[in-house]
Amino acid sequence: MQQIQRYGYILFIAVMAILPNLLNSRWQAVAITFLIFTIVALSQDIVLGKCGMFNMGQALFFGMGAYATAILNSTYGWPILATIPVAILVPALFGVLLAGPIVHLRGDYLLVTTIGFNIVFVQVVQNNLGGITGGPNGIFGLDSLSLFGTTFLSQLSVYYFAFAILLATLWIMHNLDASRAGRALHYLREDQLAAESIGINSRFYKIFAFALSAGIAGMAGTVYATQYSAVSPEGFNFIQSVLFFSIVIVGGSSVPGILIGVFVMFVLPEIFREFATWRFFIFGFAMILAMVLRPRGIWPARFGRIPKFLIKESNHGT
Amino acid sequence: MARNELILNGVTKRFGGLTAVDDLTLKVEEGQIYGVIGPNGAGKTTVFNCITGIYKSEEGSINWRGKEIRGMTPYQIVRRGIVRTFQTIRLFSEMSVAENIMSGRHIKSRQRWWHGIVHTPASRRDERENWKRVEQQLDFFNLSEFAATPTNSLPYGIQRRVEMARAMAVEPTLLILDEPAAGLNDKETLELLQTIFRIREQGVTVLLIEHDMDMVMEATDYLTVLNFGKKIAEGTPDEIQEHPDVIEAYLGSEHDDDE
Numbered sequence: 001m002q003q004i005q006r007y008g009y010i011l012f013i014a015v016m017a018i019l020p021n022l023l024n025s026r027w028q029a030v031a032i033t034f035l036i037f038t039i040v041a042l043s044q045d046i047v048l049g050k051c052g053m054f055n056m057g058q059a060l061f062f063g064m065g066a067y068a069t070a071i072l073n074s075t076y077g078w079p080i081l082a083t084i085p086v087a088i089l090v091p092a093l094f095g096v097l098l099a100g101p102i103v104h105l106r107g108d109y110l111l112v113t114t115i116g117f118n119i120v121f122v123q124v125v126q127n128n129l130g131g132i133t134g135g136p137n138g139i140f141g142l143d144s145l146s147l148f149g150t151t152f153l154s155q156l157s158v159y160y161f162a163f164a165i166l167l168a169t170l171w172i173m174h175n176l177d178a179s180r181a182g183r184a185l186h187y188l189r190e191d192q193l194a195a196e197s198i199g200i201n202s203r204f205y206k207i208f209a210f211a212l213s214a215g216i217a218g219m220a221g222t223v224y225a226t227q228y229s230a231v232s233p234e235g236f237n238f239i240q241s242v243l244f245f246s247i248v249i250v251g252g253s254s255v256p257g258i259l260i261g262v263f264v265m266f267v268l269p270e271i272f273r274e275f276a277t278w279r280f281f282i283f284g285f286a287m288i289l290a291m292v293l294r295p296r297g298i299w300p301a302r303f304g305r306i307p308k309f310l311i312k313e314s315n316h317g318t
Numbered sequence: 319m320a321r322n323e324l325i326l327n328g329v330t331k332r333f334g335g336l337t338a339v340d341d342l343t344l345k346v347e348e349g350q351i352y353g354v355i356g357p358n359g360a361g362k363t364t365v366f367n368c369i370t371g372i373y374k375s376e377e378g379s380i381n382w383r384g385k386e387i388r389g390m391t392p393y394q395i396v397r398r399g400i401v402r403t404f405q406t407i408r409l410f411s412e413m414s415v416a417e418n419i420m421s422g423r424h425i426k427s428r429q430r431w432w433h434g435i436v437h438t439p440a441s442r443r444d445e446r447e448n449w450k451r452v453e454q455q456l457d458f459f460n461l462s463e464f465a466a467t468p469t470n471s472l473p474y475g476i477q478r479r480v481e482m483a484r485a486m487a488v489e490p491t492l493l494i495l496d497e498p499a500a501g502l503n504d505k506e507t508l509e510l511l512q513t514i515f516r517i518r519e520q521g522v523t524v525l526l527i528e529h530d531m532d533m534v535m536e537a538t539d540y541l542t543v544l545n546f547g548k549k550i551a552e553g554t555p556d557e558i559q560e561h562p563d564v565i566e567a568y569l570g571s572e573h574d575d576d577e
Contacts, residue, residue, distance in 0.1 A: 172435055172436075175433075175434065175435060175436060175437050176434045176435065178437070178445065179429060179433050179434040179437070179441070179445070180424060180427045180429040180433065180434070180445075181429070181431050181433065181434030182434050183417065183420060183421065183424075184424060186410065186413065186417075187410050187413075187421050187424075190410035190411060190412060190413065191408050191409070191410055191411075193372070193392075193408060194404070194408035194409070194410065195410075195421065196391070196392040196393050197370060197372070197392050197396065197401070197402055197404075197408075198396060198401070198421050198422055198424060198425075198484060198485070198488065199393045199396035199397060199401075199422075199424050199425035199488060200393055200421070200424055201393045202393075204431075205431075208431050208434070212434070212435065301412075303412055303413040303414055303417055303468065304413070304414035304416075304417070304466045304467075304468065306414060306416040306417060306420075306449070306465060306466055307446070307449045309449075309453065310416050310449065310452065310453055310456065310462075310465045310466070311465055311466050312462045312463060312465065
């Protein structure tokens with residue numbers, strides 16, 4: 001099983017590395033957005049899938065990263081790549097500040113609070129707070145990617161930028177799963193009281209989940225700002241958060257699940273674009289079907305990935 | 319260093335108008351197997367919840383190794399060496415037995431939060447060392463063959479063992495067992511008894527609640543009997559068996575029979 005998964009990853013990375021060369025520019029744009037949404041959905045999975053906290057405000061952190069990049073680039077003239085650390089740290093810091101007072105809330109209460117945060121954020125950028133967010137029109141005319149004096153104008157370079165960020169995210173997710181902190185999140189989701197009774201500081205790890213998730217989403221925001229050379233408030237509204245939330249729920253809390261989720265919830269509607277508004281028909285039905293047939297997601301999280309030396313000969317299972 | 323003693327003094331816990339634990343005083347000494355017994359609803363589990371920080375008692379003091387632990391949170395109390403199991407088994411049910419036991423290594427692991435993002439050679443070593451400790455617990459509790467099995471597919475008796483293994487993985491000084499024999503058959507109860515003695519041999523003090531009288535009398539060195547939140551007796555198992563108040567609490571007085 002693990003072998004199959006490993007080959008699956010290699011195949012996926014190979015295909016994604018070649019893919020944009022086979023696509024026309026419209027589908028290249030779709031592929032870039034697919035990568036960006038995958039990164040955000042993976043970040044959402046840390047909070048929602050792994051830690052079991054109903055966060056419906058992920059677009060807030062995504063937008064915060066995008067705005068950080070846009071403001072630093074357009075107002076202060078930073079190169080796009082140089083803005084990445086800020087686009088990670090600002091959302092991560094806000095992740096800590098916002099999560100601090102609310103992580104003790106249960107399920108639906110937390111969900112409503114995070115929706116509130118998301119709405120406040122959109123209002124703040126729309127109202128051009130401090131005169132730096134550009135109001136309802138947002139900020140446009142950002143620079144293209146540049147590295148060591150070379151400027152990359154093509155859409156292809158944006159694709160590979162997004163792909164690199166996705167690989168970095170997958171690497172972090174991989175590290176998280178084989179660490180004390182990552183397991184703590186799973187324990188908290190499964191049974192918070194038991195987790196606390198075994199010595200896990202639930203508050204600390206819940207805030208950690210929010211901060212890490214926010215940082216990754218912020219990183220995706222940089223790519224988003226680069227793709228469109230612009231940011232505007234409606235890209236980060238509550239509906240976007242709903243999308244990220246449903247991707248994790250429909251896909252399941254695993255990397256393949258998230259990829260399938262983004263494909264079903266974003267790429268399929270693009271494929272059926274000719275059907276105009278009817279394409280959301282598929283979207284809605286996919287959600288209903290997935291939830292009825294596979295309530296834990298199309299490809300749910302699998303556990304039991306333990307070191308080989310623990311699995312003894314006499315393992316006949318029960 | 320203060321001795322590993324747990325001293326409850328005048329502990330009172332109320333839920334609205336109901337006094338679940340009333341002015342309870344007891345002392346668990348290092349190396350003991352200490353039993354708390356009493357009829358249903360006597361407040362035994364509430365006492366455990368107060369000790370482990372799930373509830374905060376309104377009055378009294380809970381002193382562990384010379385330090386007041388009343389009002390601490392559960393994870394702070396675990397760090398001081400007190401670990402518990404639950405009457406209704408609380409495992410991380412989708413996860414494997416080994417992963418469940420690994421949760422007990424959480425406070426012993428030296429990994430910090432950033433190791434969840436980037437591993438270092440030290441964190442990899444720490445990870446491996448802790449899995450080795452999990453292997454020891456799997457052997458100790460005879461669970462090796464189930465290492466990769468999700469706990470929700472295991473029989474009840476084995477789940478109880480997993481929960482104890484998880485608690486022991488913390489390397490506690492005081493292990494609190496809430497009805498460890500509940501739902502076990504005679505053979506499993508016997509095994510449990512052996513396991514408790516083996517745990518004591520490792521220098522762990524055991525505090526347990528139990529309904530199974532035969533098992534309590536066999537296992538414990540010292541007992542406290544609760545009824546309606548109050549201590550009605552304490553002493554060695556032999557003393558308790560002869561105690562008229564205890565017999566009345568368990569069998570009912572003749573006066574009750576008349577009604």
